[in-house]
Structure formats: structure tokens, C-alpha cells
Amino acid sequence: MKQSRTFIPTMREVPTDADTVSHQLLVRAGFVRQHMSGVYTYMPLAKKVLSKIEKIIREEMDALNAAELFMPTLQQAELWQETGRWDAYGSELFRISDRHDREMALGPTHEEVITSLVRDEVKSYKKLPLTFYQIQTKFRDEKRPRFGLLRAREFIMKDAYSFHATADSLDETYTAMMQAYSNIFTKIGLNFRAVLADGGSIGGTDTHEFMALSDIGEDTIAYSDASAYAANIETAEVSVNKEKPNQTQKAIEKVETPTQKTVSDVAKYLQVGVDKVLKTLIYKADGKFLAVVARGDHDVNELKLKKVLHAGDLSFATEQEIESLIGCKVGFIGPVKLPIDMKVYADYSVANLVNVVCGANEEGYHLINVNPERDFAIDQFIDLRFIQEGDPSPDGSGTIRFAKGIELGHVFKLGTAYSEPMRATYVDENGKNNPYIMGCYGIGVSRILAAIADQYNDASGLKWPKHLAPYDVHLVTINMEDEVQRQLSEELYHLLKSYRYEILHDDRHERAGVKFADADLIGLPIRITIGKRAQEGIVEVKFRETGETVEWQREEVTEKLQSFFS
Missing domain, CATH: 3.30.930.10 (Bira Bifunctional Protein; Domain 2)
Known part of the structure; x- marks a missing residue:
């Protein structure tokens, strides 16, 4: 294909609306x-x-x-x-x-x-x-x-x-x-x-x-x-760790936590790790309210929750619904003394916790030394969190990355x-x-x-694998006004086509720099340049993948191309 007869509108500037x-x-x-x-x-x-x-x-x-x-x-x-x-x-x-x-x-x-x-x-x-x-x-x-x-x-x-x-x-x-x-x-x-x-x-x-x-x-x-x-x-x-810490359960206490609403704020205020704070989320599944309990450092995977519940619709309860149900604002919700008809689901990791912190269901207060099952009931322990980097692999081999x-x-x-x-x-x-x-x-x-x-490019442009490139060879004639260059280009163009190579011939009346920049940008596997040494029957060959540049005699082009594409 003659490049002057096809449609390849290249651009020098990066388009402002392209974000990758x-x-x-x-x-x-x-x-x-x-x-x-x-x-x-x-x-x-x-x-x-x-x-x-x-x-x-x-x-x-x-x-x-x-x-x-x-x-x-x-x-x-x-x-x-x-x-x-x-x-x-x-x-x-x-x-x-x-x-x-x-x-x-x-x-x-x-x-x-x-x-x-x-x-x-x-x-x-x-x-x-x-x-x-x-x-x-x-x-x-x-x-x-x-x-x-x-x-x-x-x-x-x-x-x-x-x-x-x-x-x-x-x-x-x-x-x-x-x-x-x-x-x-x-x-x-x-x-x-x-x-x-x-x-x-x-x-x-x-x-x-x-x-x-x-x-x-x-x-x-x-x-x-x-x-x-x-x-x-x-x-x-997520792999389940069933080992419980060997700690004595302490008496539950209510402590004042003014303006401390987030897990990280509460953990910092009470000087405990985020993993020692329970977060309790109120969801509405197909119109029914339920509570989900997880460690403070874990994120609830709603896809897993939806599957366990066989729910068609799952969403967070609104602030108004939470206040009506529990009597407190978001940030102070806990699993202790929830409404008796509200089912409670907890991540497996919660079962192993001892003496942790949770909301007191009263604005401005949290509970400390809370222990699952002693202080609140769980209807079902399930895997409902996102896996984290560094967790054990679920198949028992290695660590998650x-x-x-x-x-x-x-x-x-x-x-x-x-x-x-x-x-x-x-x-x-x-x-x-x-x-x-x-x-x-x-x-x-x-x-x-x-x-x-995305996977095949460099700073100059695309680098197509040779079996997927739109053309096999980019044949570039430096000066179309030069009779020797033009003749050698036409000869090679028809010869290589007869060998069933797909050839893009840059026959445009453009400067050499423009042609080279376009060739790198388009990214065909091989660029054959017909330039000043055309009279000697010598062409310059650039391999797009490596950037290597060599010179070939006209007579050896087909043999070396066959070797490259084999």
C-alpha cells in the first residue's frame, strides 16, 4: 500500500482527552x-x-x-x-x-x-x-x-x-x-x-x-x-484462621468518645490498633435490615454478602433509617443490643477477636473489652471481606500479591x-x-x-508484534524526487509484495524527520530506508523492537527478511 493513497492521520501532540x-x-x-x-x-x-x-x-x-x-x-x-x-x-x-x-x-x-x-x-x-x-x-x-x-x-x-x-x-x-x-x-x-x-x-x-x-x-x-x-x-x-489469642476476657465498659466517628479516629483516641476495633454496618437487603460486623482494617465485600443472602437488591440503610432503628447516628453503631429481630452477620475474622472496641449505639460513646458471642450474638459467620495483599493464599500455597x-x-x-x-x-x-x-x-x-x-510501546510509539502488525515492512523513500531512490523503492516494493509481504511504502513528499517519526509512531516491525546509498544498492534497516540499525545489500533483502519473519 502506498502511504500517499491510504489514510493514516498521525499527530505530534498528545490528545487532551486520551488518559492512557x-x-x-x-x-x-x-x-x-x-x-x-x-x-x-x-x-x-x-x-x-x-x-x-x-x-x-x-x-x-x-x-x-x-x-x-x-x-x-x-x-x-x-x-x-x-x-x-x-x-x-x-x-x-x-x-x-x-x-x-x-x-x-x-x-x-x-x-x-x-x-x-x-x-x-x-x-x-x-x-x-x-x-x-x-x-x-x-x-x-x-x-x-x-x-x-x-x-x-x-x-x-x-x-x-x-x-x-x-x-x-x-x-x-x-x-x-x-x-x-x-x-x-x-x-x-x-x-x-x-x-x-x-x-x-x-x-x-x-x-x-x-x-x-x-x-x-x-x-x-x-x-x-x-x-x-x-x-x-x-x-x-479468604483463608480462615481459627486460632484464638490466649487472652483473658475482660469486663465490658462504656467509654466516652466525643466526635470520634471513624474507625481510625476511635483507634487513635483509645490507643488501640485499627484491627482491634469492630465496624458495624447496617444494610437493607430486599427490604429487610441486617447488620454486618467486620474488623476495622477490613473492607466488606458486598458481592460476597449479596451472594450469601441471595439478595436481588443490597444497599446501605440511610442515616434516617439507622436513627429510627437503633437510636444513634452513623459512627457509633455496634453489635451489642441491636434490635432483636435484626440478623447479624460477621466475617470469620471476628470470631477470633478478644477484648475489642465497638460502637455503643449511643452518640459519643463506644464500648471496650467487647467479646463476640459473650456480648453479642452472631447469626452466621461468613467470608465477607476483600482479600488483602499479604494474606495466605486460599489454596494453602504462598502469599497473596x-x-x-x-x-x-x-x-x-x-x-x-x-x-x-x-x-x-x-x-x-x-x-x-x-x-x-x-x-x-x-x-x-x-x-x-x-x-x-498498552504492552507493546516505547517513548517513540507503538511496537507491534510481527504477526499482528498492520504491515510487515515500512518502506521509506527519503527523496521521491531522486530517480535512483524512487526506482530502487519501486523495485523493492514490487519484489517484496511478490514474496507475500505486506508493505507500507512511504512515498510522501515529506521531510526525512517526519517520515522517521511517523514510522516509529506507527510501529511496524521493520523499516527499510532508501536513501543516499541507493546508487550503491544499499538500504538501511531498522528493527522496531530493539532499535538496532543495519545496512543490507539490495540482493540480500529477501533472504534476511525471510530469516526475520520465520
Whole structure:
């Protein structure tokens, strides 16, 4: 491709609205342009990279005998209402109406559509298992789009769905899909981890995320420094230490703590460690009030709490509700003498505490020498805190460390979460109707583009892996007015194309400095420069990955390129 005939609008200045390096470089190198907040045009260079990413994905999906299809973006509301997600999905679902006032959605995902399709077309267990996949644009009305392609309102996704007659069959496909995803991200060349995760709005039970390690990642990965254990911090279990300190329980006392409302303030005022102060939080779960007790140095994981309670809605009680229920303001709440009908849940770590501090349920006062179960009852001890760096790994091997990650893929065991409410059944060998057992598997294709840019760059620009670069070689002619340079450039351009290399020929009438800066910014694996030594048949070659520069004779270019790309 002649650079003068394609469209690569590079920029020297850093765009003010791009807040990550990957976003800045993709804009500056002419790969993407923002159409509106969270919506992007993929320029010619980006389109070529995306095609190569999609090719790797298709190879792995086809190897699993997954059948590619293409489902509609417009989805009828009735299907979402069957599963209850029309209301439950929330404000991120783009809802529209046609001229006849029929409600529809722009698809953020396709569980309902594929389930309805299989429900109508597949009736017998003999047709199972089946796996389908597609690569398609999705829509999600993000409240605050950011980080360029990483948190967009319109994005490209590969989603796959499997249908099974047995749980064992689902397990087999799930395991195979996990391996396929590992193969995909390994082939792409990303530094990634597969981690235990939560199903979120998709639902299901067992689920894993594939995370590209990155300082700009929005997710925190908790991983063991001595084993393969890794989990999203939202789902990471906490090991239970059942050893209780060998201390004598003291008599409970009420002490004055004027204006001391926060855990840290109380700990400092009473000269105790933050881990010796209990915090008591009042929640409302599906309309019912409950108390949650945790150590002062621990953060309550509301996702874990919601799962234990099987709650559809979970929120903090308001200050007015707390005053009405308990008779004190926030900051002085404690678990002692709570309303008798209020259930109390405590983190496992609370069970081991002796002689600790808590609110007295009276403004301006706290209790000291409080002991769980002696001074207050616990309805249930559960794991309800976030894991912390330095905690023992849940698998018993090593210590937990934290890393940031960008979610690129997510796999779910849906079970019958969609097939049952949609009455999607097959007839088994005994003539009985059973709901399909389902799996769901997604990859953020456009996110991969951003993740590669995040992991492959330097101060001068992008550094594309050679198997993903939009072109193999950047052929730069220094002076297009020079007949010798122009002739050698044309000769090499056509020769290399005949060897099936993808060539971007910078034939623009620009200064050498501009051409070199653009070449580094775009980041193709090799730059071949035709300059002053063209008359001798010598070209300058720069390897983008290392920055090394060498000279090659015209006659050895093809041989050395073959060696580099082999």
C-alpha cells in the first residue's frame, strides 16, 4: 500500500482527552478516531490488526468445532422480559422503540437470542452438544466511558454459546474453551492470567476471567506468589484462621468518645490498633435490615454478602433509617443490643477477636473489652471481606500479591439460568423434556487492540508484534524526487509484495524527520530506508523492537527478511 493513497492521520501532540498511553498512541498513530464519547472509528491500520486478531480467534474456535453465525443487533424486548433481564440489566442497556412502539434493545450480549434460536430449532438430545460463536459489534450505555477502547459504549466482541444435555458435557466444553482462550492470548503475545471471577449481569456459577496485566487495569487480581492461584479481588476467598489469642476476657465498659466517628479516629483516641476495633454496618437487603460486623482494617465485600443472602437488591440503610432503628447516628453503631429481630452477620475474622472496641449505639460513646458471642450474638459467620495483599493464599500455597489487569475474556457456566425461564428444552433418550445446560464465552476483540498497544510501546510509539502488525515492512523513500531512490523503492516494493509481504511504502513528499517519526509512531516491525546509498544498492534497516540499525545489500533483502519473519 502506498502511504500517499491510504489514510493514516498521525499527530505530534498528545490528545487532551486520551488518559492512557495506549489510547494516546492509537490516536496519535492514526489507528482510531473518536466519533463521540465511547464510540470510535477504526481506521485502516486498526482494521488490519483487528482482522489478524479475529483470524487467531476463528482458528481456535473452529478447532473446537464451534459453528460461526451472525445474530441480530436489534433484539426484541420480549426475550429479555422472559429472563427478567429487561429490568435487571439496568441503565446500561440501550433501549429503543420502532415506529409501532415495539420495544427493542441494542444487544450488549446474546444469551436470549441464541437460546430462542436453539429452542425453536433443536428438539432432541441427539443434536447435542452444540457450540456457536460470532464476532460482532455490541452496545453498552456506559455511565462514564474512559480509557479509549477499554471502556466504550460500542465495541467489538467475540461471543460463544454452548448447549448440552449433561453437566459433564458442559464441563468438557468449558475446559476446552479455557484452553482455547489461553491459546488465543498466548498466540497474540499478551502477558495475561486466567482468574476466578464473578458472573455479573450474565449470571451462572463457575466463571473465569482472562486478564491482561497492566498498570491501567480497572480490575485487581489477587494471585499467589507460590502457586497458580489467581482470582479477581471481588471473588477471592479468604483463608480462615481459627486460632484464638490466649487472652483473658475482660469486663465490658462504656467509654466516652466525643466526635470520634471513624474507625481510625476511635483507634487513635483509645490507643488501640485499627484491627482491634469492630465496624458495624447496617444494610437493607430486599427490604429487610441486617447488620454486618467486620474488623476495622477490613473492607466488606458486598458481592460476597449479596451472594450469601441471595439478595436481588443490597444497599446501605440511610442515616434516617439507622436513627429510627437503633437510636444513634452513623459512627457509633455496634453489635451489642441491636434490635432483636435484626440478623447479624460477621466475617470469620471476628470470631477470633478478644477484648475489642465497638460502637455503643449511643452518640459519643463506644464500648471496650467487647467479646463476640459473650456480648453479642452472631447469626452466621461468613467470608465477607476483600482479600488483602499479604494474606495466605486460599489454596494453602504462598502469599497473596496484587496486580492490575484489563479484562479481555470471560467464560461462564450458565447452567439452566436462561433455558428454564425461556422454556428451552430438548427431549432426552427417555422421551422427557429437559432444559438445556448452557455455557457462555466472550472475548473483547477491540479491547485486545488496546491491550496490545498498552504492552507493546516505547517513548517513540507503538511496537507491534510481527504477526499482528498492520504491515510487515515500512518502506521509506527519503527523496521521491531522486530517480535512483524512487526506482530502487519501486523495485523493492514490487519484489517484496511478490514474496507475500505486506508493505507500507512511504512515498510522501515529506521531510526525512517526519517520515522517521511517523514510522516509529506507527510501529511496524521493520523499516527499510532508501536513501543516499541507493546508487550503491544499499538500504538501511531498522528493527522496531530493539532499535538496532543495519545496512543490507539490495540482493540480500529477501533472504534476511525471510530469516526475520520465520
